[in-house]
Amino acid sequence: MATIAPPEVRRPNLPSANVPLPALRDYEQVDNEIIATLKPTVPWFGAVLVSVFCMLIGAAAWTYQIYWGLGQAGYAPPVMWGVYIVTFVFWVGIGHAGTLISAILYLFRAGFRTTIYRCAEAMTVFAVMTAGLFPIIHIGRPWKFFWLIPYPNWRLIWPQFKSPLVWDVFAITTYLIVSTTFLYVGLIPDIAVLRDREKNPIRKRIFAVLSLGWRNTEAEWRHFARAYLFLAAFSTPLVLSVHSVVSFDFAVTLVPGWHTTVFPPYFVAGAIFSGIGMVFTIIIPVRKWFNLQHYVTLNHLDAAAKMCLFTSMVVGCAYIMEFWVAWYSGNPYEQNFFWNRVFGQWWWAAWIMLLCNCVLPLSLFWQKLRRNTTWLFILSLFINLGMWYERFVIVIPSLSNEFEPWQWTHYLPSWVDMALLLGSFGWFFMWFLLFVKQLPVIAIAEIKEIVPPKMRVHGGVGHHVAAERSASAQTGGRH
Amino acid sequence: MAGILGVYANLDSLLESVEELKRQNFRDLDVYSPAPRPELEEAVKPPISPVRVYTLIGGLLGATFGYWVAIWTSEYWPLVVGGKAIASWIPYTVIGFEMFVLVGSLATVAGMFINSRVPKLTLTIGFDTRFTHGDYGIFVRCTPERASAAEALLHQYGAEEVRSES
Structure with a gap:
């Protein structure tokens, strides 16, 4: 007699719009557990020390370069854009996933963003702060940076508004200010929670000032929700514009490998992909060390991994498109350049890029690997590496193999370049580590929106009506 | 009261x-x-919520300022390049857009603060710290x-x- 096999136990494949948090019972638990993450620990002090040490190495290298001149960087004419511009583009890109997760996914009502967006948003602010240093380092005389700002002056020289370099100044500055504002506005209700729980009078006073006297009234929530929605709506086109503007730095030139219309979407997709990689690099240790596995669940990581896989394939498509256009154009310079990119002087960089950005992320087609935090963390390191090399492959081979063969040259980063690259990571992680012990790394107010509110157990006047309202509101979100 | x-x-x-x-x-x-x-x-x-009004006005003012500063600068300090327009609206759209977003965002936050009556540096009567907890x-x-x-x-x-x- 045939037997009916028991149903196979499958891992959940949840829609990413609504990822539940069953381990959270009430608001008090949320407050207590998230506030508990703010207590400094010995490993945290160790991590801060390592970051500060790396940052100091970068600072020392910058000081050395300022004293001896820009020749200490590894520039070899005509390769006058090197590690600094590569690293600038890399860090701007890292910031993009933060805005994607906090703003774009908010507009799309993707529920899995709730527990990871604060980390991603803070990452954006610190990444853009890091990126902003590199053009200043690159110009050699950082004290002249203000020449890019348009204001009446005695030298009667004004910025050239038709130059992408000036667009960059406006785009990056706007991005930094709006991202910081977005982060701070979202933090206000959470800082109010800290203010009312804090015992230390000095910290309490600081939180009182930072929370601006927030009291959680219905009117405050209403204006907050509206402002948050509009900030998200502003941030969405902003994030797309910023990396498009960065890509214009390259695309408006006639240099082979740069002069292409695919650059803006290609840069934006790459930026989001690299940022998601950095989100994994940050969020996986954070959830483990802060015991937040029941907030950032495997379902959240699974959904984020799907996004990672998708953006990886978009980036892969952009790579293929570049090669295809070079072949189809019939332009021998373009064709030679792209052949050289993968089989010439810089072949190793191009293959690192392709392996890390296009091949390894395909592993995320397997759900088992999407839910394996060890693999996600390792993969995220490869993605970070691959995306830095993507920018290296864009910048260096194009400049070292331009139109004139007599100009073709080799480029080797100097120790100053590499020390500043290391310093940038130290600078970024120092700010992030300081952030996670001063302010909530998970958005308390938004988590409370997911947790079912307390209701009277034994009924009462209008009890059922309120319960029904609450049930319908669970699916409605903030508005 | x-x-x-x-x-x-x-x-x-x-x-x-x-x-x-x-x-x-x-x-x-x-x-x-x-x-x-x-x-x-x-x-x-x-x-x-009237925050939307602040957003709209801020955004329009920002875009206007962005175009204005680029056009005015070009006219004040012209770079004459072979028959090309001294002030060109297409590249200046980048500046206009960035200023639209920047001023619009800041105006939105200002609208939220004004309507929510924050900042309040002291908590007034009619509040209990339990309201930020549970x-x-x-x-x-x-x-x-x-x-x-x-x-x-x-x-x-x-x-x-x-x-x-x-």
């Missing part, structure tokens, strides 16, 4: 109290919730003659603590 503060553990008790207070013509209420809840908006029935609350501003009626109503609809504040 003085009033009565009620602290609630349950959302449904709070909603019923709000509805009953409105029925009894207590209009000047501050309703507190640890998290934004759409049910509160349904119960309070507030006007639409409890709900209502502060009813009323004349001393109606205070006892409000107090009784809050008790009747399940307030865990009711106190007079002035």
Whole structure:
């Protein structure tokens, strides 16, 4: 007699719009557990020390370069854009996933963003702060940076508004200010929670000032929700514009490998992909060390991994498109350049890029690997590496193999370049580590929106009506 | 203005109290919730937030400034390049857009602050720190003659603590 096999136990494949948090019972638990993450620990002090040490190495290298001149960087004419511009583009890109997760996914009502967006948003602010240093380092005389700002002056020289370099100044500055504002506005209700729980009078006073006297009234929530929605709506086109503007730095030139219309979407997709990689690099240790596995669940990581896989394939498509256009154009310079990119002087960089950005992320087609935090963390390191090399492959081979063969040259980063690259990571992680012990790394107010509110157990006047309202509101979100 | 503060553990008790207070013509209420809840908006029935007006005006001013600063600069310090326009709106759209976003965003936040009456550097009467933790609350501003009626109503609809504040 045939037997009916028991149903196979499958891992959940949840829609990413609504990822539940069953381990959270009430608001008090949320407050207590998230506030508990703010207590400094010995490993945290160790991590801060390592970051500060790396940052100091970068600072020392910058000081050395300022004293001896820009020749200490590894520039070899005509390769006058090197590690600094590569690293600038890399860090701007890292910031993009933060805005994607906090703003774009908010507009799309993707529920899995709730527990990871604060980390991603803070990452954006610190990444853009890091990126902003590199053009200043690159110009050699950082004290002249203000020449890019348009204001009446005695030298009667004004910025050239038709130059992408000036667009960059406006785009990056706007991005930094709006991202910081977005982060701070979202933090206000959470800082109010800290203010009312804090015992230390000095910290309490600081939180009182930072929370601006927030009291959680219905009117405050209403204006907050509206402002948050509009900030998200502003941030969405902003994030797309910023990396498009960065890509214009390259695309408006006639240099082979740069002069292409695919650059803006290609840069934006790459930026989001690299940022998601950095989100994994940050969020996986954070959830483990802060015991937040029941907030950032495997379902959240699974959904984020799907996004990672998708953006990886978009980036892969952009790579293929570049090669295809070079072949189809019939332009021998373009064709030679792209052949050289993968089989010439810089072949190793191009293959690192392709392996890390296009091949390894395909592993995320397997759900088992999407839910394996060890693999996600390792993969995220490869993605970070691959995306830095993507920018290296864009910048260096194009400049070292331009139109004139007599100009073709080799480029080797100097120790100053590499020390500043290391310093940038130290600078970024120092700010992030300081952030996670001063302010909530998970958005308390938004988590409370997911947790079912307390209701009277034994009924009462209008009890059922309120319960029904609450049930319908669970699916409605903030508005 | 003085009033009565009620602290609630349950959302449904709070909603019923709000509805009953409105029925009894207590209009000047501050309703507190640890998290934004759409049910509160349904119960309070507030006007639409005017933050959008600040956003619109800020965005338009920002875009205007962005185009203006680029065009004015070009005219003031012209770079004449082979028959090309001195002021060209296409590249200046980048500046216009960035200024649109920047000023629009800051105006939005200003609108939120102005309408929410923040910053307040001292917490005024009618607030309890439990409202940022896990409890709900209502502060009813009323004349001393109606205070006892409000107090009784809050008790009747399940307030865990009711106190007079002035």
